[in-house]
Amino acid sequence: MTGHHxxxxxxxxxxxxxxxxxxxxxxxxxxxxxxxxxxxxGRLFSxxxxxxxxxxxxxxAASFLGVTGLIAxxxxxxxxxxxxxxVAWLVVLFFVAELVRNCGRFTLADVVAARMRERPVRIxxxxxxxxxxxxxxxxxxxxxxxxxxxxxxxTGEAARSWTVIGVGALMVxxxxxGGMRATxxxxxxxxxxxxxxxxxxxxxxxxxxxxxxDDLLRTAxxxxxxxxxxxxxxxxxxxxWTARADLVSLGLALVLGTAxxxxxxxxxxxxxxxxxxRRSVVWSVGLIGGFYLMTIVLGFGAAALVGPEALRKSDAxxxxxxxxxxxxxxxxxxTTGGTVLFAVVAAVAFxxxxxxxxxxxLASSASVAHDLYAALRRPGGRQRGEVGVARVAxxxxxxxxxxxxxxxxxxxxxxxxxLAFAVSASANLPxxxxxxxxxxxTTRGAVWAVYGGLVPALLLxxxxxxxxxxxxxxxxxxxxxxxxxxxxxxxxxxxxxxxxWLGTVVSAEPPDEAKHAETEVRSLTGAGAV
Amino acid sequence: MQSRNDRSPVGGGTAEDLPENHTPHDPGSLDGGRxxxxxxxDPWYDALATGWGEADGAGLTARAVPxxxxxxERGVAEVYLEVRSSAAFQEVRRRYRRFVIPGAVVFLTWxxxxxxxxxxxxxxxxxxxxxxxxxxxxxxxxxxxSTFLLTWAYARHARLRRDRAALDLRWSTQxxxxxxxxxxx
Numbered sequence: 165m166t167g168h169h170x171x172x173x174x175x176x177x178x179x180x181x182x183x184x185x186x187x188x189x190x191x192x193x194x195x196x197x198x199x200x201x202x203x204x205x206g207r208l209f210s211x212x213x214x215x216x217x218x219x220x221x222x223x224x225a226a227s228f229l230g231v232t233g234l235i236a237x238x239x240x241x242x243x244x245x246x247x248x249x250x251v252a253w254l255v256v257l258f259f260v261a262e263l264v265r266n267c268g269r270f271t272l273a274d275v276v277a278a279r280m281r282e283r284p285v286r287i288x289x290x291x292x293x294x295x296x297x298x299x300x301x302x303x304x305x306x307x308x309x310x311x312x313x314x315x316x317x318x319t320g321e322a323a324r325s326w327t328v329i330g331v332g333a334l335m336v337x338x339x340x341x342g343g344m345r346a347t348x349x350x351x352x353x354x355x356x357x358x359x360x361x362x363x364x365x366x367x368x369x370x371x372x373x374x375x376x377x378d379d380l381l382r383t384a385x386x387x388x389x390x391x392x393x394x395x396x397x398x399x400x401x402x403x404x405w406t407a408r409a410d411l412v413s414l415g416l417a418l419v420l421g422t423a424x425x426x427x428x429x430x431x432x433x434x435x436x437x438x439x440x441x442r443r444s445v446v447w448s449v450g451l452i453g454g455f456y457l458m459t460i461v462l463g464f465g466a467a468a469l470v471g472p473e474a475l476r477k478s479d480a481x482x483x484x485x486x487x488x489x490x491x492x493x494x495x496x497x498x499t500t501g502g503t504v505l506f507a508v509v510a511a512v513a514f515x516x517x518x519x520x521x522x523x524x525x526l527a528s529s530a531s532v533a534h535d536l537y538a539a540l541r542r543p544g545g546r547q548r549g550e551v552g553v554a555r556v557a558x559x560x561x562x563x564x565x566x567x568x569x570x571x572x573x574x575x576x577x578x579x580x581x582x583l584a585f586a587v588s589a590s591a592n593l594p595x596x597x598x599x600x601x602x603x604x605x606t607t608r609g610a611v612w613a614v615y616g617g618l619v620p621a622l623l624l625x626x627x628x629x630x631x632x633x634x635x636x637x638x639x640x641x642x643x644x645x646x647x648x649x650x651x652x653x654x655x656x657x658x659x660x661x662x663x664x665w666l667g668t669v670v671s672a673e674p675p676d677e678a679k680h681a682e683t684e685v686r687s688l689t690g691a692g693a694v
Numbered sequence: 695m696q697s698r699n700d701r702s703p704v705g706g707g708t709a710e711d712l713p714e715n716h717t718p719h720d721p722g723s724l725d726g727g728r729x730x731x732x733x734x735x736d737p738w739y740d741a742l743a744t745g746w747g748e749a750d751g752a753g754l755t756a757r758a759v760p761x762x763x764x765x766x767e768r769g770v771a772e773v774y775l776e777v778r779s780s781a782a783f784q785e786v787r788r789r790y791r792r793f794v795i796p797g798a799v800v801f802l803t804w805x806x807x808x809x810x811x812x813x814x815x816x817x818x819x820x821x822x823x824x825x826x827x828x829x830x831x832x833x834x835x836x837x838x839x840s841t842f843l844l845t846w847a848y849a850r851h852a853r854l855r856r857d858r859a860a861l862d863l864r865w866s867t868q869x870x871x872x873x874x875x876x877x878x879x
Contacts, residue, residue, distance in 0.1 A: 250837070682770075
């Protein structure tokens with residue numbers, strides 16, 4: 165890559181950082197302290213604003229870089245990700261958005277704790293929320309790293325590490341100084357930038373093929389070297405039964421995981437009512453659906469115009485497909501158009517990563533301060549302000565995410581996000597569904613549901629080919645591989661539901677009828693909602 | 695504070711006539727006075743300080759609550775039990791379930807069927823339809839389409855069939871919890 169790319173991309177990106185920092189300062193002037201403000205931005209965002217912010221939170225580097233790369237390299241099998249990511253919003257809309265908005269205050273644990281003994285369920289739900297957030301953060305960090313490696317053209321192991329550290333530091337600044345209000349505005353800005361950038365690229369791809377989608381697909385197919393198989397399922401997940409089971413597992417995790425993601429759940433508390441929460445989901449389904457339709461075009465466009473060899477050479481797992489496509493669409497590596505488009509896309513991708521990490525960091529710091537700290541502190545001990553704890557927690561989460569991000573840098577971003585979804589679907593969704601809909605659910609059931617999904621999901625990942633035992637593992641030299649699938653969802657999600665049921669059946673205490681009535685009435689009517 | 699008659703919208707009326715016969719219970723009370731002017735499009739931006747606030751700060755130190763608070767909580771619990779067994783609430787819940795359960799069965803079956811077909815019937819999925827477009831492509835686009843359609847249908851159903859009754863129940867429930875002391879903070 166030439167110096168022009170770098171300079172321009174860095175300039176644009178610095179512009180974004182400057183704007184977001186300005187938002188953070190502006191938002192945080194004379195607004196100090198209240199938890200309502202820090203976790204929920206005062207609950208006064210409009211459905212449209214929150215819809216944009218939701219799509220900003222959800223459309224991470226995994227979607228912008230990872231999924232397009234998968235489509236470009238594996239054709240139709242990449243598209244399966246996209247469908248799962250979108251259909252998942254129906255689960256959110258039908259079962260989660262309104263009900264959680266009505267019953268909770270800031271976190272998932274609030275909803276569960278309203279019915280159960282508070283301490284154990286807060287610790288359980290807080291732990292699983294933090295785990296999911298950290299996994300998701302790692303994926304974003306890896307995305308940031310591979311983007312920089314591309315930008316600086318292979319020179320930079322050190323540069324790559326420093327980027328991961330820099331992204332981590334920035335997100336901590338946004339979150340600890342700006343809270344939810346700044347984070348939401350950053351999401352909105354980013355969402356508009358990304359949707360705009362994607363739309364421009366999509367139009368350029370279609371113009372290149374004179375609006376003939378059939379031609380685009382054929383060219384992609386011919387250039388891929390796989391022939392007609394490129395447009396049918398099976399390239400990545402074909403073959404043996406393990407690969408197929410892996411795909412079903414991933415599909416389940418994607419569809420059921422979204423509804424348990426802490427940073428998505430916390431967004432519903434930034435609007436005043438359940439109606440507004442519903443309308444923000446409708447907005448985000450429209451935006452996200454539109455975005456994914458465009459990603460499909462971009463993925464096949466990258467396969468057709470850049471070609472798989474060039475993509476693999478730049479990044480083995482395809483994370484750099486969109487920037488390379490932009491370079492080509494603008495006219496090639498040594499033209500002004502190419503330089504500009506490439507720089508814009510790189511800056512948008514950076515902005516995406518920054519915004520998403522900020523959202524997740526905020527959600528996990530809420531889990532740490534509002535759930536874990538509140539439940540674990542000694543009753544007699546000195547009370548610190550919860551928001552202060554949350555700010556400190558943001559720093560801690562940032563450090564952990566940076567460290568893991570440096571370790572995991574060679575994995576595909578979309579794949580890493582798939583893991584986060586699997587843990588979320590196994591640990592968070594069962595307890596949430598049981599709490600909202602099962603009359604006989606008890607405290608023990610809730611605790612078992614969380615750990616019964618969380619522990620198997622994590623164990624299975626540790627024993628899977630992701631970590632050891634195959635050439636592209638994190639630790640290729642070791643062999644601890646006892647579980648054949650790369651995504652644990654198909655086993656761990658049913659285990660989570662099963663554990664919740666079992667815990668309830670064997671618990672000594674009877675379910676609290678009145679608390680269930682309260683949850684049910686509140687969830688459907690909004691009585692007493694904050 | 696509230697007489698037994700005031701509870702009739704919750705205890706008695708059905709959901710069908712609920713919006714019409716619902717009147718402010720107590721012109722002097724906060725919610726009752728505001729309600730007729732609160733439009734359904736832009737509701738209750740400032741209706742914060744009611745019932746649920748109780749549990750927030752007190753939650754973790756629940757063991758230490760003084761006896762009078764316990765009594766009030768028992769009162770609130772009775773209110774929620776009563777509202778849950780009311781015809782109006784059961785109607786709202788029935789309407790909600792009658793939409794989301796079939797809807798969820800449809801989209802989950804359709805999605806799982808799609809993924810299973812992609813893994814176990816690649817031959818069928820690869821069958822060309824028109825030009826380079828094959829069955830798999832159409833099925834994928836079909837998933838997009840069905841998601842958009844169901845989103846629209848859900849939002850419409852909730853707006854037309856649930857929102858009014860749910861909002862009425864919200865106000866009357868909050869009235870009752872206030873009456874039994876839940877919102878005294």
